[in-house]
Amino acid sequence: MTAHDHDHDHDDAHDHDHDHPHGPHPTREDDDLELTYSEARYLAMRGMLIKQGILTGDEIMRRLAVNDLASPHQGARMVARAWVDPAFKARMMADAKSAARELDIAVTEAKLTVIENTPQTHNLVVCTLCSCYPRSLLGEPPAWYVSKAYRSRAVREPRKVLGEFGLAFPGDVEVRVHDSNADLRYMIMPLRPEGTEGLSEEALAALIPRDALVGAALVDRPA
Amino acid sequence: MWPDAPRHALGAQVRILDLGKPGHVRTPLYVRGKVGVIDQVCGDFENPEERAYGRVGGARIPLYRVRFAQADLWPDYEGRPQDQLVIEIYHHWLQPA
Amino acid sequence: MSERLISDVGGLPSGPVPREEVPQLYWEKAMIAMFNVLIAKGLVNLDEFRRAVEQMTPDHYAGASFYGRRVDGVAALLVEKGILDGVELERRALAILTAGTRDHVA
Numbered sequence: 001m002t003a004h005d006h007d008h009d010h011d012d013a014h015d016h017d018h019d020h021p022h023g024p025h026p027t028r029e030d031d032d033l034e035l036t037y038s039e040a041r042y043l044a045m046r047g048m049l050i051k052q053g054i055l056t057g058d059e060i061m062r063r064l065a066v067n068d069l070a071s072p073h074q075g076a077r078m079v080a081r082a083w084v085d086p087a088f089k090a091r092m093m094a095d096a097k098s099a100a101r102e103l104d105i106a107v108t109e110a111k112l113t114v115i116e117n118t119p120q121t122h123n124l125v126v127c128t129l130c131s132c133y134p135r136s137l138l139g140e141p142p143a144w145y146v147s148k149a150y151r152s153r154a155v156r157e158p159r160k161v162l163g164e165f166g167l168a169f170p171g172d173v174e175v176r177v178h179d180s181n182a183d184l185r186y187m188i189m190p191l192r193p194e195g196t197e198g199l200s201e202e203a204l205a206a207l208i209p210r211d212a213l214v215g216a217a218l219v220d221r222p223a
Numbered sequence: 224m225w226p227d228a229p230r231h232a233l234g235a236q237v238r239i240l241d242l243g244k245p246g247h248v249r250t251p252l253y254v255r256g257k258v259g260v261i262d263q264v265c266g267d268f269e270n271p272e273e274r275a276y277g278r279v280g281g282a283r284i285p286l287y288r289v290r291f292a293q294a295d296l297w298p299d300y301e302g303r304p305q306d307q308l309v310i311e312i313y314h315h316w317l318q319p320a
Numbered sequence: 321m322s323e324r325l326i327s328d329v330g331g332l333p334s335g336p337v338p339r340e341e342v343p344q345l346y347w348e349k350a351m352i353a354m355f356n357v358l359i360a361k362g363l364v365n366l367d368e369f370r371r372a373v374e375q376m377t378p379d380h381y382a383g384a385s386f387y388g389r390r391v392d393g394v395a396a397l398l399v400e401k402g403i404l405d406g407v408e409l410e411r412r413a414l415a416i417l418t419a420g421t422r423d424h425v426a
Contacts, residue, residue, distance in 0.1 A: 033345070035420055037413070038388040042351045043422065044412035045395055048404055055357050063353040063360075111265065128251055128330030130370055131386070140352070143342035146386050152334040155253065158293075159302045164337055174305040177293075179330065182249045182311035183268045183286055243322045247371035252324055253331040275371035277401075279362075297331070 070139040072210035074105050075187050078114075078137075079213070080205035083192045096187070100137065108136040109185045115178065116189040117215070122169055123188050124162065124215035126154035127180040134185040138213060145214065155179060165216045187213050193221040230285050231317060235261045237289060238320035239312060247275035250316045253296060254289070258320045262290035262309050270313065285314040325374045326381045348387040355394055364397050372396045 049055050078100060082089035092099035096112040112134055115123045127133065128151045133141035144150055154161050158177050159169070169175060178186050190212040196204060199222070211217035231237055241255040242248070249271050267283035274281075293306040300306070358364045373381070373393040384392060399406035416422075 035417060035422065036388075037417055038385065038391045039345075039347045039422075040417035041391050041395060041409070041413040042347055042354075043416050044409055045391070045398065045404065046350075046354055047412060048409060049354070049358075049398075052403075054363070054403065055354070055361065059357045060350060060353045063356045064350060067349065067353055067356065110268065126330075128253075129249065129325075129327050130373070140344055140349075143386075144337050144339055147338050148329055149334040150337045152329045152332040153337070155308060156297055156331045157301060158306070161337060164339075171303055172305075173303075174307060175302060176306070177308045179251070179308065179310040181251065182271065182313070184265060184288070184311055241322055245323070247367065247374060248325075251328045251330045252322065255322070271367040271370075274365050274367035277365075277368060279365060 067135075067139070069106075070136055072138050072208075072213055073205065074100075074103075075134070075138050075213045076205040076208035077103055077201075078105070078187070079189050079208055080201045082114075082189060083204055084201050089189075092189075105137060107134070109134060111184045112137065112187065113184050114187050114189050117191050119173075119191070121174045121176055122162075122167075122215065123176050123178060124154060124158050125178045125180055125186045125188060126151060128152070128155055129181050132180040132182075132185060133214075134187055137185075137187065138210070142210065144216075162216070165211070167216070167218060188215040190215075190217075190219045193219050195221045230264065230314070231261045231287060231319070233261050233264060236320045237261060237287075237312075237317040239289070240316050240318055242316060244272065246272070248272055250312060251310075254291065254310055254312070257291055257296055259289040259291040259295070261287050263288035265311065268313075287312055287314070287317065289317070326376065326378050327370070327374050345387075351387065351391060351394075355390065358394070358398075363401070363403060364394065368397055369393050372400070 046060070050057060078092060078096075081103065082092050088099060088102070091102075092114050093116065096114045097107045100107045100112070117123055126145075131141055131146040133145060135141070150161065155177055158175050162168070162175070180186050190208065192204070193207070196207070199207075207222060208219050209217045212219050236258060237260070238258050239250065239254045239256060265286040265288060268286045269279065269281055270284050288309050289312045290307055290309045292304075293300045293302055293308055294304055296308060355364075355369070359366065373389055375396070376384070376389070376392065380392070381389065395404070395409060398404040399409065
């Protein structure tokens with residue numbers, strides 16, 4: 001085969017994989033970045049798997065499209081709904097995967113647990129052993145979450161780590177760390193800020209930053 | 224699926240064992256030997272220590288969330304005495320304490 | 321006390337948490353999607369992947385980026401299972417890297 005036997009339309013939805021060894025364009029918006037050894041290894045692996053008939057470029061693209069549906073906004077939608085709808089909140093606390101389905105969010109991890117912050121307890125999530133995170137809901141974790149510094153320190157000095165994120169808690173508040181080390185995945189339900197009584201569910205969701213969903217930020221009242 | 228040993232009950236005191244098992248395990252060193260309480264009984268899951276070597280579809284074993292006082296995990300803990308940590312531990316790493 | 325796995329970093333001393341946002345690159349997303357497809361087909365599982373990462377040498381683990389470790393972990397598993405030929409994989413990866421272009425996927 002030649003180096004140019006695929007089209008360059010960059011259209012994920014219309015790749016023409018079939019019998020070609022490499023299917024759709026394997027890259028897109030980062031084409032101007034220098035190729036690294038890791039990316040070259042990925043491309044080599046992908047090419048061989050397709051050539052050997054183990055998977056197709058279409059399958060990768062379809063999965064990519066599914067993965068792209070996950071984002072912190074989906075978690076924020078669940079939290080905002082729970083803030084305004086106590087019955088939904090009760091269902092979410094009992095079975096977060098089923099509650100997510102009510103909002104057309106497909107959570108594929110084995111078990112999703114929502115943990116509620118209260119005025120007495122602030123919760124923080126970490127995966128010390130790797131990078132467990134509710135990816136099918138929130139997408140890929142932020143770089144800080146997978147850093148060795150966070151994984152090492154969050155369990156031993158959570159208040160110092162939270163301080164680096166600009167969060168300080170009074171002496172009577174409990175800080176509770178959740179090591180997401182096995183089969184469960186966690187999302188934090190942050191405290192609803194004061195002064196948001198009149199806001200719509202959508203407006204409430206828009207207030208919730210990504211990092212609040214694992215306990216590394218608070219939700220500020222609207223400016 | 225889990226006939227052999229009684230399950231740990233919510234609120235029970237448990238000690239995390241140090242099984243000294245080589246290879247892939249999900250019980251980090253920092254909790255081994257420590258005493259906590261069962262915070263949640265999570266259901267039964269396949270053992271990752273088997274799955275990590277391609278042995279899938281095996282028996283499901285109970286998984287718990289165990290809660291510790293931070294001061295019990297870290298002798299030099301600098302936070303507040305009420306601070307806690309919760310972690311998932313499989314049944315065979317626990318014994319009543 | 322048991323030997324510490326390289327992934328078992330909870331409680332170890334470390335510096336400030338890096339707060340710089342690092343947007344995910346396209347190939348990284350595509351690689352994750354490929355990994356998801358391999359899992360869905362039952363060819364690899366997440367626990368095997370974690371084990372493969374833990375079997376890296378400490379220098380390799382510390383020196384590789386987060387997504388670099390993912391690529392290397394998946395590659396090691398596929399070679400271990402006889403799904404991919406490791407020599408051929410390296411030959412192709414080097415050829416792609418030398419060509420320096422993403423068009424050379426052959």
